[in-house]
Amino acid sequence: MYFNYVKPHDGGIKGKLKNSTISRYYRIYITKIQDTEFGNVRLVNLRLYHCEDFIQSLYDTGIVAQSIRGIKSFISQVLNYLEAHDLPVKNYMKTVKVNPDLCSL
Numbered sequence: 001m002y003f004n005y006v007k008p009h010d011g012g013i014k015g016k017l018k019n020s021t022i023s024r025y026y027r028i029y030i031t032k033i034q035d036t037e038f039g040n041v042r043l044v045n046l047r048l049y050h051c052e053d054f055i056q057s058l059y060d061t062g063i064v065a066q067s068i069r070g071i072k073s074f075i076s077q078v079l080n081y082l083e084a085h086d087l088p089v090k091n092y093m094k095t096v097k098v099n100p101d102l103c104s105l
Helices: 019-033 048-059 065-084
Strands: none
Touching (some): 019 065
């Protein structure tokens, strides 16, 4: 649903993203979220601890803090989108903090 919403823009239409951004978000979804415990949580059941545990799990994968922040931002954007469309979802990801001391350098 989100990827249909962010179709490539044609001159800066709000809600639309560049092809490179969409590709980056899709890669994040495929490589970091899909087929994970977090990725398999039904959105109506999503809670803060799911988000915190997911970010915590990324620390051990060798990802730098900036990349983890990008993943967190992408998830937060998706949850904001779903909230705005009156789906029963709360954006818990916006309260999760990334600890750069636990990330790779």
